[in-house]
Amino acid sequence: MMETYRDSHDRALTDYPRPSVAVDTAVLTVPPGAALSVLLVRTGDEWRLPGTFLHERERLADAVLRSLQTKAGVSGLSPRQLHVFDDPARDNRGWVLSVAHLDVVPWSRLTIDESLAKIVPVTDAGALPYGHNEILDQAVASIRSSYATTPDPAGLLEHPFTLRQLQQLHETIAGEPLMRDSFRRAMEPQLAATGELAAGTVGKPARLFARA
Amino acid sequence: MMETYRDSHDRALTDYPRPSVAVDTAVLTVPPGAALSVLLVRTGDEWRLPGTFLHERERLADAVLRSLQTKAGVSGLSPRQLHVFDDPARDNRGWVLSVAHLDVVPWSRLTIDESLAKIVPVTDAGALPYGHNEILDQAVASIRSSYATTPDPAGLLEHPFTLRQLQQLHETIAGEPLMRDSFRRAMEPQLAATGELAAGTVGKPARLFARA
DNA sequence: GACATTTAGCGCGGATCTGCGATAATTGCA
DNA sequence: TGCAATTATCGCAGATCCGCGCTAAATGTC
Numbered sequence: 001m002m003e004t005y006r007d008s009h010d011r012a013l014t015d016y017p018r019p020s021v022a023v024d025t026a027v028l029t030v031p032p033g034a035a036l037s038v039l040l041v042r043t044g045d046e047w048r049l050p051g052t053f054l055h056e057r058e059r060l061a062d063a064v065l066r067s068l069q070t071k072a073g074v075s076g077l078s079p080r081q082l083h084v085f086d087d088p089a090r091d092n093r094g095w096v097l098s099v100a101h102l103d104v105v106p107w108s109r110l111t112i113d114e115s116l117a118k119i120v121p122v123t124d125a126g127a128l129p130y131g132h133n134e135i136l137d138q139a140v141a142s143i144r145s146s147y148a149t150t151p152d153p154a155g156l157l158e159h160p161f162t163l164r165q166l167q168q169l170h171e172t173i174a175g176e177p178l179m180r181d182s183f184r185r186a187m188e189p190q191l192a193a194t195g196e197l198a199a200g201t202v203g204k205p206a207r208l209f210a211r212a
Numbered sequence: 213m214m215e216t217y218r219d220s221h222d223r224a225l226t227d228y229p230r231p232s233v234a235v236d237t238a239v240l241t242v243p244p245g246a247a248l249s250v251l252l253v254r255t256g257d258e259w260r261l262p263g264t265f266l267h268e269r270e271r272l273a274d275a276v277l278r279s280l281q282t283k284a285g286v287s288g289l290s291p292r293q294l295h296v297f298d299d300p301a302r303d304n305r306g307w308v309l310s311v312a313h314l315d316v317v318p319w320s321r322l323t324i325d326e327s328l329a330k331i332v333p334v335t336d337a338g339a340l341p342y343g344h345n346e347i348l349d350q351a352v353a354s355i356r357s358s359y360a361t362t363p364d365p366a367g368l369l370e371h372p373f374t375l376r377q378l379q380q381l382h383e384t385i386a387g388e389p390l391m392r393d394s395f396r397r398a399m400e401p402q403l404a405a406t407g408e409l410a411a412g413t414v415g416k417p418a419r420l421f422a423r424a
Numbered sequence: 425g426a427c428a429t430t431t432a433g434c435g436c437g438g439a440t441c442t443g444c445g446a447t448a449a450t451t452g453c454a
Numbered sequence: 455t456g457c458a459a460t461t462a463t464c465g466c467a468g469a470t471c472c473g474c475g476c477t478a479a480a481t482g483t484c
Contacts, residue, residue: 005305013306017268018230021309056229057300057307084293084311088269093217094225095269097233099296164431182472184432197480203430204480376461394442396462409450415460416450 020094023063024051024132025079025101026139027072028122029110030156030172035121036143038136040128041071042116047125049132050117051098064101073113077154079103082138085131100135102142104154147173151187151211160194162206163187232306235275236263236344237291237313238351239284240334241322242368242384247333248355250348252340253283254328259337261344262329263310276313285325289366291315294350297343312347314354316366359385363399363423372406374418375399 004012026049027039040047052067054060064079082100090096112119122140127133146153147170152161157169167183192212197205216224238261239251252259264279266272276291294312302308324331334352339345358365359382364373369381379395404424409417 013232013265013308016232016265018232019266020225020228020230021233053225053228054231059300060296060298060309081296084272084296086272088271096225162431179473181433181474185471198431199481201430202428202482204432204478206431374461391443393444393463397441410461411451413460414452414458416448416462418461 017095020096021054022051022091022096022098023054023060023067023079023101024049024098024130024135025064025068025076025103026082026132026136027068027074027076027103027105027110028139028143029105029107029119030169031107031119034172035123036140036173036175037119038122038125038139039068039072039074039110039112039117039119040125042118046129047118048129049135060099060101064103068103072117073111074105074117075109076103077105077109080142082135082142085135087131090130098130100138102139104143104156106156106158108158144174149186151190155211159210160196160208161210162198162208164206166191166209229307232308233266234263234303234308234310235266235272235279235291235313236261236310236342236347237276237280237288237315238294238344238348239280239286239288239315239317239322240351240355241317241319241331242381243319243331246384247335248352248385248387249331249333250337250351251280251284251286251322251324251329251331252337254330258341259330260341261347272311272313276315280315284329286317286322286329288315289317289321292354294347294354297347299343302342310342312350314351316355316368318368318370320370356386361398363402367423371422372408372420373422374410374420376418378403378421 006012029037029039031037039050041050050067050071052063052071054063055066058066060081061079065076068074068076079101080103082102085098085100088095090098110119122136125133125136128136143154151166152169157165163184166187167178167180170183171178188209190212191209194208194210196208198208199205218224241249241251243249251262253262262279262283264275264283266275267278270278272293273291277288280286280288291313292315294314297310297312300307302310322331334348337345337348340348355366363378364381369377375396378399379390379392382395383390400421402424403421406420406422408420410420411417
């Protein structure tokens with residue numbers, strides 16, 4: 001075991017006041033045929049974003065993944081930090097810092113425990129406690145900005161996919177229709193054609209792509 | 213005094229492990245005629261970004277301002293969060309989370325204590341400890357992005373200023389020359405002409421502006 | 425086999441953006 | 455009184471972007 005550090009007053013770091021540190025996560029996904037949606041968990045009679053307190057020497061991203069697993073039965077992917085909420089009056093249990101996160105997870109990974117959690121369109125989340133609406137707004141702004149110029153950066157689509165599937169996904173996330181030609185001109189240079197064609201549908205079969 | 217919260221195991225929040233929380237800040241400024249620069253403070257024989265541990269129930273921004281005052285004799289302005297560094301091995305004194313910040317401060321406010329601190333061009337900062345180079349990189353990227361479309365959002369220039377002064381400031385921050393006409397076309401609609409003219413220089417006097 | 429359906433992509437007019445040169449205005453300086 | 459210096463603005467040509475319509479290709483269905 002390593003020696004405990006002592007400062008010039010012979011005090012260890014743990015002799016000074018420290019906050020509890022929590023993580024709260026907006027898990028965003030796009031269910032088939034539905035709108036951009038967020039994962040909520042129930043505590044008592046209210047719905048909130050899943051979160052947990054940081055364990056000893058745990059990485060923030062690991063705490064996020066652990067909270068998703070235990071609070072909703074969900075296997076997260078790659079949480080990204082959004083913001084630290086530091087209002088000491090925000091949590092009436094005590095002095096708590098909360099690090100907000102975003103994790104974008106494909107619908108196919110989201111086999112949730114329905115007794116614990118639900119997935120609702122972001123527009124239907126309603127009033128959430130602890131300033132979680134602000135986290136949700138930041139999360140939505142973040143995913144929209146990342147999808148504006150890059151084809152499916154979070155990998156919501158299974159490989160391979162057609163241009164139309166990609167455009168419909170981007171329209172769902174943007175919350176508005178996109179111009180077909182502009183979309184193709186912007187995205188196609190960033191994709192790799194597999195050479196395969198989609199089958200089984202009426203009409204000319206679509207080319208299949210993968211992210212480059 | 214409020215009752216201490218107890219969870220279902222009859223434990224208070226402080227019975228669980230908590231990290232020490234620090235703030236580290238990249239203070240950026242533009243000295244007259246010089247390049248985009250950063251404030252460094254000396255600890256022992258090495259230079260680093262100023263930082264401090266969070267005091268009890270202190271806001272992060274307040275901790276930043278306090279650290280600038282005590283570590284460098286500088287009055288900061290409005291710190292913005294950049295990122296939380298959470299590697300438990302980052303600080304050999306113990307388990308420390310560090311919240312990186314950016315504060316953009318006009319040169320005229322920066323009467324620093326030269327025995328404690330110095331201001332150097334960001335390109336000359338050299339190797340900093342504790343991953344502070346990463347913070348500096350993020351800070352530079354952040355200020356560049358905010359100055360790309362908005363005239364002097366941090367208020368580095370005294371009111372009023374000429375278009376040329378504004379452009380020179382933006383060029384210093386961008387680290388590259390900007391087109392005169394494009395710059396004017398982008399910025400002038402966001403400015404308010406005072407109606408006054410600059411005086412004392414050779415040539416046609418320039419119009420003076422303020423941020424709208 | 426004719427037809428509807430869907431994908432793919434070309435072409436074009438219009439709008440916008442960009443860099444540059446030219447010019448006028450206004451000042452200090454020789 | 456000229457002259458250099460600087461600001462401010464216009465005009466233009468080229469580039470790029472954008473939306474739209476049209477056509478061709480390829481498939482399943484009737």
